[in-house]
Amino acid sequence: MKAMLIDSTRCLGCRGCQVACKQWNGLEGEETSFLPAQKEAAPEFANRGYQNPHDLSAKTWTLLTYNEVELGGRLQWVFGKQQCMHCGLDAEDRNKWPACVVSCPVQALEKTKEGPVIWHTERCIGCRYCMLACPFHIPKFEWDKAWPSIRKCTMCFDRLAQGKEGFTEPACSKTCPTDAIVSGERDELLAEAHRRLEENPGKYYQHIYGEHEVGGTCVLHLSSVPFEQLHYPTNLPDEPLAVNTSRAMKAPPYVIVALTLGMIGVYSARRRKIESEAKEREGSGHE
């Protein structure tokens, strides 16, 4: 499967990836501002004074976060990258689908066998269940439109699909000047990530974010500090979130059959009882 490896220790914070993303996907610019006081109060922004814009939106599919972190006695920026994690390592097994894909009632979201999770707007009914389900807060909605779409990073699936040389990797990794973002096959990138952790144990926080989170994702992150300092969700299980619903979704046929048989049984028994009681009363009435 295609994947991306994002190594924040190599990131300069140039935000070329953000610009490349907007260019390739034809996304409008956003009017941005530094943090208003109301947002400063929120824990996510306690150490993000330079963060701008504040979050992903329907117009911003990837975002570099500027986290002020104390590292080796100095205050430093550690950059995080927000974008779709392209969860799931198995496009065939519905029990391992990403939360957004398994929750969509019309298959508007799709886990492709190539890896990227993409959306088919023409199917979407706008229920926004994918937004609720996503553990990374990724799918965004066009709140200001009369005919809105769900939008998010597609790992530049349209570039991958073209497959021409030099046109196969996502716009953000293509543009990254320091190879902080690289793309390739997931197992190769995972091996590379492990190699970096082993060769430089002091430089890296010993965890590959995305190796196991929610069953494994196609986007892998490395960082010099624990990931909660970058405000990545760290309360996620190692199994796909789909297992939570798949148990419940296996129930309907059994419930349908059991309940129907049960009701037929109760109805028949009760009718017999009521009718025999009525007959008894009738009988005693005649005597």
Add this chain to the structure above:
Amino acid sequence: MSNTLIAEGKPRVLGQFVLWVLLIVGVVLTAKRFLFGLGSTTNLNDSYPWGFWIGFDILTGIALAAGGFTLTAAIYIWGKKKYHPLARPAILTALLGYIFFVIALFIDLGRGIVMWRMFLPWNWQHESVMFEVGWCVAIYSTILVFEFLPSVLERFKQQNLMRLWEKLTPIAVIVLITLFTYAMTSSPRWAAVIFAITTLFELLQMIGVVPRSRPVPILLIMAGVLLSCLHQSSLGSLFLIIPHKLSPLWHTPLLPIEFLLSAIMVGPAMVVFEGIVSARIFRREPELELLSGLAKAMPILISIYLVVRVVDVAVRGAVFNAFELNPQAVMFWAELAIGSALPLALLATPEIARTERGLFWGSLLTVAGVFIHRLNVSVIGIQAHTWQSYSPAASEYLISLGVVAGGLLAFRYIVRNFPVYGESASRETA
């Protein structure tokens, strides 16, 4: 005919006026929402994609429609014929509840006009809880139309159509249930199993091995109960996939069971509440004897729900979250105290449960409890980003009120023009 319809006494002009105003305001705001998008009329945002409309119009609305299936189950399947006079109002409430629920859903969905895509076989996605919810709504609404049709046919004295209805309904039900099972499983085998069971049961009734229920085909009632159970529980299943976002006070693998149990609990409460209120509005005497008979089931139903809820919270260790000082903990206690413990105490006291006032408050509090629970699960218990918060916009409340006002006006119109209350509606017992 006229004596079977409800005479309203003096028209309640003011109440009606208010409802019409609310309806018109709702329609205007809804127009704004469709012209300028959800952002123009709601405070919903990317961290809180679901808000008051989901919690109130949809989750609470559907729970409150549970009177339809609980009562018809008690009357037709269990054979409690004495409650028959309450059946038609309950079915009408459920039908209108579902119709107005679909309208509310249509307003809430970003692209409601294309809802039907859910029913195209090449879009089927039976692993999605939302898919099950959508199908339950569609099929159960159809079942409710079938259940209410006798009132319409009676009104227009269509005896022939009535006989046709009686003949065709079981066939329609078998087709609907088989189709539903197939959509839920994509398995022809399961569809064949349910087709065989229902067809066999119908045949057994035809040859008289099993007594036939007349005039209402029992398969219709069973299908209503079946789809309601699945629908009520699947609304809870919607939230299974967000253990990381929903507070442990509400997130549990038992969510579907808790949603179902609370719907069964609020079903009779809603019938009682509505029986008292509509009697007062239409200046009749409420059927207190019937209603308090029904209310006898409520302490049991509330207790079952309460025990499951409390044991679940305790066993999962979430009980510690209840002693934190935050809005979630407050709403948790409000839900259990006001919505379950208090009505349980009221309705379990025979002296109180016999009086109209006691029944009124007991049922109202039960309804409120379910409302708070649904709101807690869908809005208050959700912890997404902390920098974005959500509290409903005025226009969200107003559009919801408009939907409710529309429902009440439709209810009033139908009750005045169709045999819902009164002799004809309850002739089976007469």
